[in-house]
Every structure is written in C-alpha cells, then in structure tokens.
Amino acid sequence: MTTHTTAPGTPETPDTPDSNAPAATGLIGLPATVGRALATGGGALAVVSAFLAWTWTAEFPGDLTVYGYPGGLQVLVLIGGLFTTLFGLASYGVKGLKVLTPGNADSALKLAALGTFATAWYTVIAISAKLGGVVNLEPGGYLVALATLVALLGALALPFQRPEPDPADPDDTGWEAFRHRARQKRANFKAAFAAEPPAPGRTLPAWAEILVITGVMALGLLVFTYGIGTEYDELFIGFLLTAGFGFAALAKAGLVARISAITTRHRTVTMTGAFVAAAAFPFTQSDDQYATIGVYILIFATVALGLNIVVGLAGLLDLGYVAFLGVGAYTAALVSGSPSSPLHVHWPFWASALLGAVVAMIFGVLIGAPTLRLRGDYLAIVTLGFGEIFRITVLNMDGTSGPDVTNGSNGISSIPNLNILGFDFGQEHQLLGTTIGRFANYFLLMLLITLVVVVVFRRSSDSRIGRAWIAIREDETAALAMGINGFRVKLIAFALGACLAGLAGSVQAHVTYTVTPEQYQFAHVVPPNSAFLLAAVVLGGMGTISGPLVGASLLYLIPAKLQFLGDYQLFAFGVALVLLMRFRPEGLIPNRRRQLEFHEDTAAPAVLSKAGA
Template identity: 80%
Template sequence: MTTQTTSPQTPAKEPAGSTAGLIGIPPNIGRALATGGGILTIISTFLAWTWTSAFPGDLTFYGYPGGLQVLVLIGGALTTLFGLSSYGVKGLRWLTPAGADSAIKLAALAAFATAWYTIIAISSKLGGLANLEPGGWVVAVATLAALVGSLSLPFQRPAPDPYDPDDTAWEQFRHQRRYDVTVVKAAFASGTTKAPAHKLPAYAEILVIVAALALGLTVFTYGIGTEYDEQFIGFLITAGLGFAAAAKAGLVNRLSALTSKHRNVTMIGAFVAAAAFPFTQSDDQYATIGVYILIFATVALGLNIVVGLAGLLDLGYVAFLGVGAYTAAMVSGSPSSPFDIHLPFWASALLGAAVAMVFGVLIGAPTLRLRGDYLAIVTLGFGEIFRITVLNMDGTSGPDITNGSNGISSIPNLNILGFDFGQEHSIAGFTIARFANYFLLMLLITLVVVIVFRRSGDSRIGRAWVAIREDETAALAMGINGFRVKLIAFALGAALAGLAGSVQAHVTYTVTPEQYQFAHVVPPNSAFLLAAVVLGGMGTISGPLVGAALLYLIPAKLQFLGDYQLLAFGLALVLLMRFRPEGLIPNRRRQLEFHEEAEAPTVLSKAGA
C-alpha cells in the first residue's frame, strides 16, 4: 500500500503518493509561476490602482498600500512564503510541516479573489475599467498567474497531527512516533534525507503561542473595525482562505500541538489578549460588539457541555439565558420590576444561575429519558413555552410579573465596590467607556465558564458525558447512570447560561420576550447558539468561542446587504460545513469521524511497516 504523505518538497522531484494537478503545466514550472506571481502581487500593492479617491480606501497612492491593497498584500505574501518553503529555503521550511502545495493553492486563491473583487468593485462604483491605474492591471495579471501556477501543483495528503488534547500520554507518544516515521519516509521519497526538525525549547514554544495570540487579536480588531462594506468582504475572503491555507500547510495542527502542551499558558495568554481589546479602540462603538460577542460566546460554551460533551441536542437553550436575565432584572432595583428588591451583583448573578439550574432540572427530569430527535423537539417546545409564558405575564393574560411584551426596562447600571459601570474611567492613561467596562466584566465571567468547562470535561463525569455521546447503550452496559449524567450536564449548562444572562440584563437595560426566540435575525438565539457550537468545533473550548465571534460579527457587518443578508450568511455556512464539517477548531476524535477515509491508509501503512 502506498503511503500518501507530504514532506519538504523539492522542485526536481515530487513526493511519492502525489497526484497530478488540475492543469497540464509541469509542477516545477507551476511552482515557479505561483511564487513569481506572489512576488509581483506584493509589488503591485505599492502602486496606485485607481486615479480617484472616490473609491473607499483611497487606492491612488504610490509607495504604500491602503484599504483593500493591504489584504491583497497579505495574500501575496502568503503565496510567496509558501512557494519559497516548497523550494526548501532555509528558515522557511517550518512554515509547511504538512506540505506546501495545497497551501500555495489556497493562498493564491485568496490573493486572486480579493484582488479581482476589488477590481470589479472599482469598475462598478466608478463606471468602468477605464478608472484603473497600471497597478490595478498588474495585480490582476499577477494574481491570475499565481493561481494558474498553483493549479498545476499535485494534490497531496497532509501528515496527521502529532498531538491531541483528548489523547492519553501513551496515545500521544504512539501518534508522535507514527508522525516521525511518516515524515522520514516522505523525506526519502522526495529526495532529501533530512530527519524531522528538532523540537523547540519550551520558551520558544511559548513565544510562538504568544505571537499566535497577538496575531489573532490583530485579525479580530481589524475585522471588527473595517470602515466600509467592500473592506469587510475582502477581509472575509482573505481571512477565510488564509486560515484554510495555514491549516493545509500544517500550521494550525502544529499550533494546536503547542497549545495542548501549554494549556495554562494558552488560556492565560488568550484572556490577556482579549482584555487588551478595549484599549485598542478609540471609542465605545466596537466595544459594544465585543461585549455582545462575549455574552454569545459564553452561552455557546455552556451549550457545548450539553451538545458537545454529552451529545444532547438542545434547541431551546436560549430560554435559560432568558431565565437568568429576567431573574437578575427583577432583583436589580428596576422600577418596572414587581419586586422592590435591589441585590448586589454577585447575589443577582448567583440567583440567576441558580434559578436557571432549577429550570434545567425541572425540564430535564421528565424529558432526558428521550433520545435524539424526540429530545430536540421537547427542548424546542420548552423554549417556546418560556417565551410565551413571559409574554403573557402582563397583568391581563396572566399575573403581572414580567410586563408582557414591554419587558422589564430601566435596569440600572452595575456598581461594584464603588465602580460604576455606566461611567467612563481612565486606566493606565486609557479611557474606557460603558461597554468597555462591561466587556471586561463579561471577560471574567467567560473565564469562570471556561474553567468550569475544562475541569468538568477532564473529570470523571466528563468522561461519562463523552461515553454517553459516543454510544449510550454501551455506556449504560458499563455501569454509567445515563439519566443522572445527562441531568447533570443539562443543569450545569443551564446554570452557565443563567450566569451570562444576569450580565446581559444590565448591558441591554431591558429584557423582553422577543430576545429569546428560537430563530431571530440578531443572535443570541437557539439556532445561532447551536450553529456556533457546530461551526467552531463540538467538545472544545476555543471552538465555540471562535464560532460565536464569527456568527455575531458577520451578520452585524453584512447589514448593508439588506434582504440578502441571511442568504449570503447561509451560503457561507453551507460552504464551510461542506469543506470543514468537523468545525474550525475540532478535537482529533471528531476530525477522524469526518476524515477517516483520508487517515486510514496512512495509519495502516505505518502499522504494517
């Protein structure tokens, strides 16, 4: 059986197991064309693309890129770096541990798509191709040449990931050994006899993680701060295809290996990077989006316990967010509340989590003996029952508790130990406003939820959840009390959602029944929460956080599409699930479920060796 793996490529000889590209150009010529096109793309971004500043971003300058040119520059730089790495350039081979050819294709496509989108937008907005300057024509030819050259490269299978957080130490050792054998075989097949690269020292690995977190903060800040519609669409194209290129090159797997090895450092660094976000903003506009993203992400992480770990399909989870929000609103001192109570925040937050947990137990106790679609239908019904109940508690259709469709309004800002979250404050010379204050508070809540998720997943009950998810019948046969285990997951997930809801009530000033529907244009809602978990990666910590950030940010930025907003958003989700069904940041078990046919030949051949 032939092992289809990747290795450091040399232009003179293709690795064993590779197949022909899409066009008939020899791979060596195609690689040179792609690399040269990438270099020319970089040069073209320093030229003027149009003669007038009427197009957003002002692409009329020579000497430095601006607007969409920056995104094309990134695509061209990735194409060039991956191309040079395929030639074995010293110091760049670490960029492509799983092979460069597929990464070159995606990087060239990113530069081509962004550049040609810009050219089409210029022509459409300004009235024809006559408005292009020489730089616009150069980038069109350069990106097309790079794409054509990349399509001649062979298709290759990436090497498996050497680490996985879900593996035991023995499984990680065995997988690392198989990975090293694969790389050595591929090196001999490609005409090189170099052994796998030596492991980095611990401090260097930590520096790589810090650099990756800083890059993530930069990308998020750039995306959330895009000034015009064309720039955000170009950002989506470049960021999406750039991430895919990094994944094909093996950089994502390599980074996952480092983060799983230094989990505490990664978690602390991630939250430090997130805490720095409000200080990168000049006003409170984007901090508003940031705090809503954190609320959405925290609730999605709580749902990940129910769906990702325990395997229970819950379509009414947003109701627990509403329970926490209404509970906190009623005891916040709001004049709309029927109770003349004003508890401190810590008490209202704990009360919101406790009431949501009680509702989770009350709903889960009679329904968790159901499985699959039946359980999903019951939970969907609970979500609608909650919304209709609070809608009818208006003093006319029922008791006067929630003010019906008007909700509970005028919820006061939090004041914790004299720190008023509704006022501006100066910290280390930076001024942070209301939403930035709530962003930092919500970040602490998110940290608590992450710690709870991590400790629960690593515990005995967490392993029982995974066993129930994988095969409930087998888990019951092994002595696991399935009903009790699922009820704990349901209650814990509900409590975390209630905790996030207690902060949401103060951030939004008002809680109304319309905020907690199954499907709604603006997240969070049950449909978007479930999509965030599946899109990001079920059963992981970072997956739902990333998925929730994307699912909140993209619709907020696509409002200019009007009625076509959800259509474009839906198409993007379909494409993502088609090409990466395991999610953006999956664990290895789920990755193997979707790509078993790609991994099996490699593993079998190595076992046979």
C-alpha cells in the same frame, strides 16, 4: 512522474514508480516547475502592485490612489501576495523557509494564491461597479488582476495525486454515467488541495514554545481588532476572504497542527495568554463603538460554551437553550432595582447573578427530569417546545393575560448600571492612561465570567462525570451496559449548562438595559438565539473550549458587518455556513475524536484529549 510519500517522523524518500498508480499532475497541463515559477512570481507582482495606485479617485473607500503607500484592500492583497510568495519559495525547498511548511507546501501555495486572487478580483470588480467601469482603474489595478490570475494558474498546475477512479458500470444510464463522472471530478478537485499530515519535527525548548504562543495570541488580537474595526463593507468582505483562505493555507501547510500541538503541551499558558490578549482589546479602541460588539460577542460565546457541555460533551440536542439565558436575564432584571419590576428590590450584582444562575439551573432540572429519558429528535422537539413555552409565558405575564410580572411585550426596562464596590460600570474611567467607556467596562466584566465558564468546562470535562458524558455521547447503550447512570449524568449536564447560561443572562440584562421576550426566540435576525448558538457550537468545534468561542465570535461579527445586504443578509450567511460545513464538517477547531470521524485516513494521535484547548 515519480510520486513521493513521507511517513511521519521519517525522512522523505522516493517510492518505486508504479505503472498502475495514477499520474501526479495538476489541474491544468503545465509542468510543475513552470507552475511554481508562475505562482511565486505572480505573488511577488501582487506585492508590488499594492504599492501602486489602483484607481484615480478617492470616491472608492480606502483611498487606493496613492503610490508607495498601500491602503484599504491593498493591504489585504499585500498580505495574500506575501503568503503566496513565501509558500512558493518553500515549495522550491529554499533553506530557512521549509519551517513554514511542515505539511504540504504545494497545497498551501494553491490556497494562498486562490485567496489572493479572490481578494484582488473582488476589489477590481467592486471598483468597476462602484465607479462605472474598468476605465476607472489605474495601472496598479490592471497589474494586480493579471498578477493574481497568473499566480492562480501557476498554482493549479502543481501536481497532486489523483485518486484511483471507481470502475464505471457499463449498464449505467446517461444520467448515472454523468453522476459518476461528476463524482470523479469532485474527488480530483478535493485531492488537488489535500495536504499530507505534517511530520512531528523538532521539539522546541519550553521557553521558545511559550514565545510562539505569545506571538500567536498577539497575532490573533491583531486580526480580531482589524476585522472588528473595518470601516466599510468592501473592506470587511475582503478581510473575510483573506482571513478564510489564509487560515486554510496555514492549515494545509501544517502550521496550525504544529501550533495546536504546542498549545496542547502548555494549556494553562495558552489559556492565560488568550485571556490577557482579550483583556487588551478595549485598550486598542479609541471609543466604545467596537467594544459594544465585543461585549455582545463575549455574551454569545459564553452561552455557546455552556451549550457545548450539553451538545458537545453529552451529545444532547437542545434547541431551546436560549430560554435559560432568558431565565437568568429576567431573574436578574426583577431584583436589580428596575422601576418596571414589580418586586421593587435592588440586590447587589453578586446576589442577582447568583440568583439568575440558580433559577436557570432549577429550570434546567425541572425541564430535564421528565424529558431526558428521550433521545435524538424527540429530545430536540421537546426542548424546542420549552423554548417557545418560555417566550410565550413571559409575553403573557403582563397583568392582562396573566399575572403582572414581566410586563409582557414591553419587558423590564430601565435596568440600572452595575455598581460594584463603588465602580460604576455606566461611567467612563481612566485605566492605564486609556479612557474605558461603558461597554468596555462590561467587556472586562464579561471576560471574567467567561474565564469562570472556561474553567468550569475544562474541569468538568476532565473529571469522571466528563468521561461519562463522552461515553453517553459516543454510545449511550454501551455506556449504560458499563454501569453509567445515563439519566443522572444527562441531568447534570443539562443543569450545569442551564446554570452557565443563566449566569451570562444576568450580565446581559444590565448591558442591554431592557429585557424583552423577542430576544429569546429560536431563530432571530440578531443573535444570540437557539439556532445561532447551536450553529456556533457545530461550526467552531463540538467538545472543545476554543471552538465555540471562535464560532460564536464569527457568527455574531459576520451578521453585524453584513447589514448592508438587507434582506439578503441571512441568505448570504446561510450560504457561508453551507460552504464551511461542506469543506470542514468537523468545525474550525475540531475535537480530535470528531476529526477522525470525518477523516478516516488521518493518522490517529497517540492520546485523544477529552476537550480541546
């Protein structure tokens, strides 16, 4: 089969066939035209099946017994089927649909079909397991299982460029030969889902690009609201499958790269739109049930963004960062009028928040001054020790083992709600015709603080000190040779990151009512903790703004929704992290420099941004 290559910015032209080039075939032995027809037709049948009944009883949540009206997991399969059908038509070159695939339509089709198959078969298996066998399926259930299987088989028949096999050593033992064949199979599977880099395409007018950004923000709000509002476990797992494979398909199609380029050209508009969409979240909720998760996600995300300065920009591995969150929380709790506080003072919020940030920054300087001359693993061990020292210290300051300051394991309780200019955050309020509860009030306050942290991160990363941080991260020896004062630069990053964590901690103290030592361990079932914070930065994308925000949102939302797994919750969560790091080690929203480190075959952009939007 003749292969085609496309250089960015140039029209697609067929290359001269090379007899030595590996053949472009699919994972299964079907012609490509048949594969596209099966994948497209299977996706269309999956859409049709969503309007049929999948089971006869409403005992399975979501009420999948109705004809003509999709519900529950049927909606997710409907979305996956639409993606599969559209990408299938785009792979045929249908006029008007090529705009959906500036990258590689075949790769997007494969992932869309795989995601639809996973969601549909998970639903069918869940129905059979919950109700007692496949006999409980209605015709729609059988149809969706068959249609998605056909779509997946058709997608796997699409051609891909097999990598040139490495020559085998004739002296290899049986085990070494087996490992060589396994490596080649993994390379083939990876190539099957690889996408060509998207062509630059036409530049839209500024107003059109702003409309695109607005639509993306609205879609993001819709997806987040749907995910956080899933009412039962099966629906949330289906949501994860659909959202994960859907995002991967859009990335392979080149739409993510195209939208990223648009947002980079309009960074201020993008940031404004993102915060407007986030501020609209409480108005989409009828009660405070999910606003509770929202405010904790913002606290977690804000602290992760502060850690991103230390880890993502300066390259300092800090494993005790959650202690600075605790310093800010305890400081604010001591001066906010709690009856458990030995100080018996009640400062206004702005004063307690400022004090929490300053005290955390002072601790950052005191801890960083003697330790930042260390590098790598040694620095990580010292910061981990500081985190444990902080927890043990506040645990022992109970009046028995030490001075009576923090009430030991009981912590500081009954922290009063905030009252700013007569606005009581603990009471319900009517705003724009919507009742805003306690957690929604704190959500909006925390959103403002997150905006402050984002502005600080963006301005500092674009400054001279930000460029010095990046130089230290890339090669500290070379940076020192160029005249950068490495110790001073690292100490500033450490102090600034601690200050931002203390600011978030001052709000957390009022949201949780009680501050206890158990909240600030290195590893704890409920985030935030140092392990989850570091995972949020790495998973989301080191050195970017949106990366840690997205990573923190996922790392808080997923454990909160997977509580039904009980003792297997952390196991499932760990497996998910391993898979994400295996297939996307640069993070969900990577910094361009870091993306090039993991994908050497990716074309380097003309300008490398210091921090992503």
